[in-house]
Amino acid sequence: MIEGVGRTDASTEAGLVTITPTLIPKGFRIIEGYSIREPYVRIAIVRNDETGEILYLVDEVKLTRRERSIYLRIIETLEWELKPIEETEDPYEYFRKTAVKTIHKYRIRLGNIPGVSWAKILYYAERDILGYGKIDALMKDPNLEDISCDGYGRPIYVWHRRYEYIPTNVMFEDEEELNEFVLKLAHKAGKHVSTAWPILDAMLPGMHRVAATFSKEVSTSGSTFTIRKFREDPISVIDLINFGTIDPETAAYLWIAMEYKMPALIMGVTGSGKTTLLNALTCLFRPTLKVVTIEDIPELRLPLENWVQLVSRPSYSLGPERVGEISLFDLVKVSLRYRPDIIIVGEVRGEEAYVLFQALATGHGGLTTIHAEDVEAAVRRLTSPPMNIPDGYIPLMKLGMIIRRVRIFSEDNPAGRITRRVAGVYEVKGVGSYNRVSIWDPYRDRFEKNLNDSFVLREIAETIGRSYDQLLEEVSRRSTVLRWMASKGIRSYKDVASMVHLYYADPWRVYERAVKEA
Structure with a gap:
């Protein structure tokens, strides 16, 4: 059993957590604070009201010099004692058991050392071996979407x-430390990166997407x-709907x-939420549909x-021959053999x-995204090479x-808050001919709809009689159901x-429940 560790440093209140006062730069005040892993890591968002600058501060419990010395010896021992595990075994459980045994041996050997927190040492061992070291707190913060390092010596x-984008108090101090970390990212992703092949584009455990460059081969910093x-x-x-992204x-x-x-x-554009919207729409499919998704990096998760x-x-191959490459083009072609209802x-x-457009011409459904x-602009890209x-x-x-991705201003927040909006939904009649179904009004933050002349709805109506x-009326009923789901x-x-599938099975029962409970 390893005892817990308490925070004995002075602290400043930030919501329900406490932040070390010396961490906060002069002229800044805490506007938000939360815990990532108590009692080891807390986060403070601080703002300078005079300049408007916002910082993201990681307040992580520190190892003492004696704890650091013990930690390094334990890490060295663990590197020898950790063995390959079976695929069915949980690596975190295996590591924790091995680490606890190793720490227990050291505690017996070293005796009772005042002021040493073995729980803190175990935390750092987990962070640095299983986790992501310096950026582990960032990886565990559910409020973060992207983590970006532009070089060593930079925040x-x-x-x-x-x-939106804000600097942190985390940085890699020198070139060697950052190079080793990029190698670690490549190892976690099961990929290779080196001076001969200095570009990495891969998927980390947990389906996090990483793009990296190694050393100064292609990046001057x-x-x-x-x-x-x-x-x-x-x-x-x-x-x-709850975020106000769509009505x-x-x-x-x-x-x-x-x-x-x-x-x-x-x-x-990049980071606007295209893939998020695409994935959200798949919740609305009939459960009986067969869907094939095609991606460079597997980001989509369908409830089917x-x-x-x-x-x-x-x-x-690292040369020009592209040995063994399987492209999106190859996969879209082979997907047609799967007899899909929808290709994404x-x-x-x-x-x-x-x-993909050839598949649409043969009656398949299709969903995709494009940078435009x-x-x-999207049509110009589609009709131009390649x-x-x-x-x-x-x-x-x-x-x-x-x-x-837009900034919404209000009396309560004159600086504006960053959010996303479906700025427009259009029906495509042809090049240069588009019917606007919905448009977002940025002045009132409202959606203006025009469903009275939808040729898509008319086409569906004719198809189903x-x-x-x-x-x-069906659009109205479904909007009632969606509002009810949001309220509940x-x-x-x-x-x-699951609720959408129930609606497909018995729409009136779900609708009447929504009306009754609204």
């Missing part, structure tokens, strides 16, 4: 959900990395479009059983787009959605998908 930046964190609980369409009526319209396999293209996830493979491509940027600011989609194929992508007015806290992507 690491994080993308916080409420404060030395090794760099960016980690895009993956949420264990993906954002659902109800989360998007219930527009979501209900898209629900009907997804039910009838209407192809859709999601547009936005009949789902095939295909992932591209880079070349084994994580992002189109090359010749795979042409094959608006519909016109995608080369003919103008006549553009209307096959029935829907276009634009999602943006219902009137246009009946389909508009039914938000996890699995729970949302």
Whole structure:
């Protein structure tokens, strides 16, 4: 048994946690504080009201000189004692058992040493061997989306959900330390990086995406990395409604479009939330659909059983021959053999787009994303090399959605808060001809809808033998159900998908329950 460790340093209140006062720069005040792992790591967001500068501070319990000496000896011992484990064995449990045994041996050998916290030593051993060392607290903070290091001697930046990019008090002090850390990231991802092959693009455990460069081969500032964190609980369409990213009526319209396999293209710049919106829409699929997803990095998580996830493979060769490479183009072609109802491509940027549009022409449903600011820019990219989609194929992508990262201003927050909005939903009639279904008004932070002249709804109505007015009533009923789910806290992507599946099975029962409990 290892005793706990208490914080004996002076502290400043920050919500329900305490922060070491000496950590806070002069002129800054705490605007938010929370714990990552009590009592070892706490986070403080501080702001300088005069300059408007915001900092992200990691307040991590420190090892004393004596504890540091013991820690280094234990780490050296663990490197010899840790053995390969079976695939079925939990590596964290195995490590903890081995580490506790090793620490227990040292405690017996060294006797009772006043002022030494063995629990603190165990925490650092776990952090540095199983975790991510200096950035472990950042990796464990659910409020962070991206972690970015631009070189040694520079503060690491994080993308916080409420404060955008802000600098931290964490940095790699020298070139060797940062190089070793990038090598560790490559090892965790099961990849290789070196001066001969200095670029890394891979997936870390937990499905976090990492892009890195090694040494000064391609980056003048030395090794760099960016980690895009993956949420264990993906954002659902109800989360998007709660965030104000989309309104219930527009979501209900898209629900009907997804039910009838209407192809859709999601547009936005880097970090705007394209993949998040794409994944959220998959909660609205019928459970009987067969879906194939195609990605470079497996980021999508669908609440479906009949789902095939295909992932591209880079070349084994470092030369120009690209030996063993399997591209998105190859995977889109082979996906047609799976007889899918819907093909989802994580992002189109090359010749795979042409094959996807060919699939749409044969009656398959399709969803994908593209880096573009608006519909016109997306169409220009699609019709230009290397995608080369003919103008006549553009209307096959029935829907276009634009999602943006925006700043919302209010009297309570004159500096503005960062959030995301589905800025527009369009029906594509042809190149240069688009019907606006929904648009976000940035002045009032409201969505303006125009469902009275939707050719997509008219096409669906004709296909299923219902009137246009009946389909508009269905949009209204589904928006009521979505509002009810939001009010009842039914938000996890699995729970949302389960309720959507119940609606498909017995829509009136779910609708009447929503009306009754509203």
